Amino acid sequence: MDFLQQLVFALVLGSSYALIAIGLTMVYGILKVLHVAHAGIYTLGAYMALLVVTHLTRNFWVALLLGMVAAGLAGVLIYRGVYYYILRRPRIVPLIVSIGIFTAMNELFRLLFGPYQHAFPAVLRFPMVITPYFLITQKQLLIIVLTTFFLLMLYLVLNKTRVGLAWQACSQDLSMAGAVGVPVDWAVALNFLLGSALAGAAGVLMAFYRNMVYPTMGNVVAYKAFVVVVLGGFGSVRGSVIAGMLLALVETFLGSLEWFNFPRDAIAFLLLILVLMFRPKGLFGRL
Amino acid sequence: MTLGYLLTVGTFTGIFMILTLSLNILTGYAKQVSLGHAAFFGIGAYAAAILATKFGLSFWAALPCVVAVTTVVGIFLGLPSLRVSHDFLVLSTIGLNFIVGSVFKYFSFFGGSMGIVDIPTPTFFGKAFGTVGYFGLTFAFVTLAVLTSIYFSRTWGRLAMEAFGEDETAAKAMGINVAKFKIYAFAISSAYAGIAGALWAHYVGSVFPENFGFDRSIDILAMLVLGGLGTIRGAVFGALLLQVLPEALRFIQDYRMLVSGAVLALMMVFQPMGLLGKGSFLYLRSLGILRHFRRGVASGAP
């Protein structure tokens, strides 16, 4: 039964990894840019929701929605305002720019909201599950259900709409997609909007779950999201979701072992190195 | 503002100059973006601290060991770069900060989160270095780093690194063993970082895991990018600017990381070669002025 309880923890953790990694992997798939600033978007979502909860309403749904909107718009802004102009430069350029934006965002959060942790006092009526074997708290259930919902919607968008088709064309060859009439600018902007909104959602959910918001909350998570992207095979949404869950499982179970006194966050790094050394295309790479 | 204060600022600036010169070889020449440079720096500092406090070695006796340790670790940590393309190397270097930080923090051999304290000040013929002396010592090493960097920039090694940094496929067709030169880049770069670490540890007298985190890596990269990737003058100037400016303008101190981040983003968008890099606005301008001046002198003195 302990096993099942651990599984619940892993599922919650994996949900957050998957939600962030989706945006990263989509951006990488299309622009081939390592979008480090995505971590800032995650944090931005959380802070936006925090503002709503402390100043506007305690309603969780409103906070989530506004957090996602803010994150999505910020993502589009970063694309149209910055990346758009430097995509044709050597790859080191967008990479360093992205790192710069990320650092600056983190610092802005610290300056605006202070370096300390804020509580996240949203209220929500949501059921919980109690069985003899495991317990899913209200917040855990919320995360699992919402993530499932988001993934389902994303699946539909990717596979059943023209937008999904356009993204696929873009990730094959950006200039080619433009040549055959795909409105590339719109497609990429929409990609940023959606991916960033999901990262924002992850930020809000984790803020709610852990009941805290702080400037550097994105650092470790973002790093792990990158690991997830690599494990998932760069640019594959499905791979990222599976890899996110997998990483969470490994972390949760290894971390719960008595003899394992190594920091849990280092596991991702070790996995990353191992995968990069032995399967450079990722665990679920299409090649 | 006392002399002692100025010398302290100067000493730290010197240490960062060595670090940017170190990163210049890895990122400026070989184009391997490292966001884990503080980890190399930290490994140097910890190696010096441990050798001094646990083994009682003097600064001078420990220095070769420190360099050896960081070089070997650098080679080892450079191995992923052989398999991994640029972008993903960056990821593994980000992870480097986390992992090196956690090793320092979680293993009691490295002092845990209490760090290592009471690192003795180095001596020279039995006399301990004072503030002035240490400033001199640091700048002796800065001079050494600059001179060796200049020497290196005139070798085949630099050419080979710049070549594969831009295009590995073409570099191979030039007979360059890319893997070997990547490892060289990591080795040389981490050796410099080791020296900087030793200087830091003995100057501050203590080392803590937080001293060598991700933020510091960003700082070092920002210095190099600001000054000009791939140039020695840029590396030195960038470190000078980003170390001294916050001291001179106190209010910047609080926005330090904001400045670093903004510098990275803005410079790469508008002046990717840095302030003093090849083909940068300022550098071309100053060359032009110099030429103008020379011509004036030449025509004025028949």
Added chain:
Amino acid sequence: MELLETEGLTKDFGGLRAVDHVDLVVRRGEIHGVIGPNGAGKTTLFNLITGYLRPTYGAIHFKERRIDGLPTHRIVTLGIARTFQIVRPFTELSVLENVLVAWGHRYYRKTGPFRPYANARRRAREILESVGLADRADIPAGTLPIGLQRRLEIARAMALEPELMLLDEPAAGLTEEEIGGLKELVGRIVATGVTVVLVEHRMSFVMDICEVITVLDHGRVIAEGAPEEVAHDPAVIEAYLGTGSVNAAG
């Protein structure tokens, strides 16, 4: 054994056979043309010889030594230089430095890579002079016009001091006048004792300059011989005119 020999060289990409049992023999001192329609496997052949790709089957011998499976930089040091169809200069290095990079490997193999290159400049300038780039030695290579970048590409190959030079479509995108210069340059390279294999699209250029021509189609050698023989070979004419693969398949 001749300078370069491939035996049953074959390369599959997934289900596609790009190079199919090619036996290429290159004799010392000749100018050997490899022609064929688009997608015939010419560039793949070069990539196999220079170690960028590993053959699925077959062997490659250079100077009686088996070189398939060796890394590219080893093959280059053994004496095979190549140029790329799409030029790949090191854009941020100066024109002179580009040549120095190439010249370096012979030099530092003896002295170690951490030696200054200053005393090699004279040699590099000589090479630049011989291709007519001496007056642009100090500008960044990326700022050269495309025709001159092709020259730089050949200059780098010359600086490697190879015994065998593989030129991948050296005339692509050049004007008639530039092609005249290229012919003359290739002639001079051969005169120094270098053997040249060139892949080319422009028939006239190949017919003019090559002593032996190998024709590839769908990865297979369909004809080989002197230019006039090849030009009248019915299989070649068919492949170029594309009168259907019915006969070839049957």
